[in-house]
Every structure is written in C-alpha cells, then in structure tokens.
Amino acid sequence: MKRWTTGEVAKQRNISIRTLRYYDQIDLLPPSFKDASGKRYYSEEDLFTLEKIIILKSLSLPLEDIRSVLAKLSYKQILISHYNYLQEQISTLQTSISNTSSLINLIDLEGSLSWERVSELVQNSQKSAKKWTDYFQKSELAILQESIPNLSDNDDTTQQYISILRQIEWCIEHNIKPQSEEVIQIATKLTELSNITFQGDAELIDKFWEVRKLPAEETGLYPIPDEVLKFVEGCIAYATD
Template sequence: MLTIKEVTKQTGITVRTMRYYDQIDLLPPAGKTEGGHRLYGEKELKKLQEIQFLKSLGFTLEEIKEMLADTEHDWFTGLKKQLGYVRNEKKRIIEMEKTIQGLLNEVMLNGKIDLPSVQKLIQLYQQNADKKEVYREEMFDDNDQELLDMLPNMNSGDPDTLEWIALLGRLKKEMSKGPSSPEIQRIVKRMLEKEQETYGNETDFGEKVWEIRKSPEKSERAGFYPIEPEVTEFLEVAFHIFMENEKGQEEEK
C-alpha cells in the first residue's frame, strides 16, 4: 500500500487532485492508516492511470466516473461521440488560429488593428462562404481553380502571403512619394516578379484577379481581402509607369 504522498511522487498528480477524486467518489482510497492518511493499492493505481488516459482524450470527470463504474459501458458509442467533439474542437481551434494570424497580418499591413472592422470582415466571410464559391466558379474556369488556391490568404502565415502583405504595407507608406518614385517602382517590380513566380505565364488569370480587385463589390463577392480603391488606383498607375519604362528600355537596346 502507498500513501497519498507516495502516489503523487510516483505519478506527478497533486495531493489536492487525489483528495478531490476521493471527494467526488471517482477514486476512493483502498483504506486509511490509523492516523487517517489515505492508502492506495495496485487496483487504485491502475484506475488512476485509466482516469488520466481518459482525461487526455477530453472526457470530463463525470463522464469518466460513469464509464469506469459501468462494466457494460458502450465504449464504441462513447468514443465515437468523443471523436465528433474533438473534431469540432479541432475546427474551432483552426478557425481561431486563422483569425489570430489575420489580426497579426492586419498589424503588419496597416500598423494597427481596427477590431470592429476585422470582426465585421470575419463574420462577412463566414456568412457568405457558399456565395463566394459560387461567384468564383462563375468567374474562373476549372484551370483557374488551382491558381486560386495560390492567392495570398490574409489569414495565412505562409511566406508568400507574408511577403505580399509586407510589399503592400510598404506601398501604402510610400504612396505620398508618387507612383513614379524609385521606392514605388521597386515595390511594383517585386510584385510583378512574385506574380510571375507564382502564376508563370497565366496572364489571363492575373488580369481576371486584377479586374475583380479593382471593384470593392466584386472583391467582397470573391472573398478577397479588401484593398482601398485609392490603393488599387495608385497601383494601376504605378504598374502602367513601370511597363512603359520597361518598354522604353527594350526599344533602346
């Protein structure tokens, strides 16, 4: 027989937890010493292991108590139910992760968080998920669907998305210098390079995305992160200047 302190030393479970298990009749001790100290035998230690294992699977103490007390407990149904719960929790945590990443990206892009706007944006995307898919299917053919998955996602932390966010953030900071400034033209050059790296020669796809991007209404319907109209207008002018400069340099060769 082991005393409660010896059990806690072996298992790492606190004395308070062991006392609580006894209090709720989940794991009563095998007996007590003359001084009133709880004693635990091999049977109790085995049950303690079972309790800790079921806890690790997400079962509540009340559920564990019922499961271990009923020798004819329907383990299949119980585990199936718990699996459903865990899967739902997994989805919730993934969505939470995406939201937090989106907030971090919002700070990178704008230097601050506008919580009401972000909350409204998240709710809007969640509510219109099905409509977004329908609209995308209308606007893009089957060959484009694969490319759509490669678009930057505001709620993602992948390197490509983070670079796009950094480029757009820099662009916003430098806009006051004008679309033809060296700083803006360097940003535009990198954006075009990234577009080429990602989509290759699929220029039609890039043009479709840009046409949608220029319209706040279409961007919302497609589920794209909203970019202010003044920014897209500025970018279009900057792109045009860059292409004209490139054309002029080619003619000079």
C-alpha cells in the first residue's frame, strides 16, 4: 500500500502543507499513519476523503459542516450535489456575462451610465444567494439516502443497472436492432428499474439521464457512453410508443 507525505499530497492536490496540517489539527483529516518522528503519511483512502473535502469546500460549506456531511454521504451523493451546484453556478455566470457586456455596450453608446440603467441590470441578477443545503435537495436526500437501497454505493439495484448496461454494450457490439425482442425486454427492465429507484418521480428520472448524457457529448472521457445512451434512448422511445 502506497503512502504519501504531506509534501506529495499538497503538490498533487494543489493545496498547502499548512492546510493538511490544519485538517489534521482540527481532526477533519488525520493521516492514517504517523511515523515515530511525527511525519504524516496519507493512504489512498485518505486521499479520497481529502478529495471529498475539497469538493465539499467548493460548495462553500464550512469545515465544521463538512465534518458531519462526510460521515453521512457517499462519494457519489457528494458528487451529485456538486454537480447541481456547478450547474447553477454556470447559469448565474451566464447572466452575469451578458449583463457585463450589456454594460460595456451601454458605456460605448451612451458615453456614460445613469445609475438607473446599471441597477436595472444588476438587480435582476443577484436576487437569490443560495445556501449549500439547497444542493442536497430534500427529495434527493430522502430518496437517495434513506428509503430502500436505491443508488447507495453497493446495493442490489445498482448491480442490476450495471448488468443491464453490460447487456446493452453486448447488443451494440452485435448490432442488435432496436425492434428486436431482446431490446424491448431491456427497455422494459430499464424503465421498471427507473421507476423503482426513483419511486416514479419523473423529474428525478430526467435529471438522472441528463447527467448520464453530458460527459459523453462534452468530453468523451468515458469509453462507452455516447452509443449506449443513444441506444437507450432509442430503446425507450420505441418501447413506449
């Protein structure tokens, strides 16, 4: 098992050594091993925890809250709320951007600005400052965390999902047509599973598939997705006709 020193971790994660020591000090992230002379050594698991902390910090939650959240939420749940947070950030940024360039234009064309003009624009944009708890939506927390196994880390439903995804990969590889018996079965199973997992909450289902879609289009980082997703969409479209 590899272990990393403070310096290594700090460089890798682009944070200061001081920060690591601080997290140890407040007992947020004590290194899993300290040698005789007091040197800190971090395990792979420690790094995961650190990564969680960094993500949660980017939601701007105070370290105290992070401490309690860390215990209760899985990596995945944290990622999902992070994702929500990012989405919202982007849309606020977009209105900021268009406001900013509007202002720039106004300056050019009117020579100077009247305060009314400015405040019109600015007021629209910053009406709501969200708290971090908003990103862990009640419904999601309730469904994802408490009731039934659902999407928690290693449960049965997840296994079924994975098995279905494997079947889909197989279908694609062998060029099975969307009209075939197998595919219809897969689609049925999929919608069934969706309904169980999300308890029929249509919005959550949409959100779920939206999340699946994005990385394929934008990064291509994950090997299968694009085809699979299209396939799935095809399945469902055909099956629900």
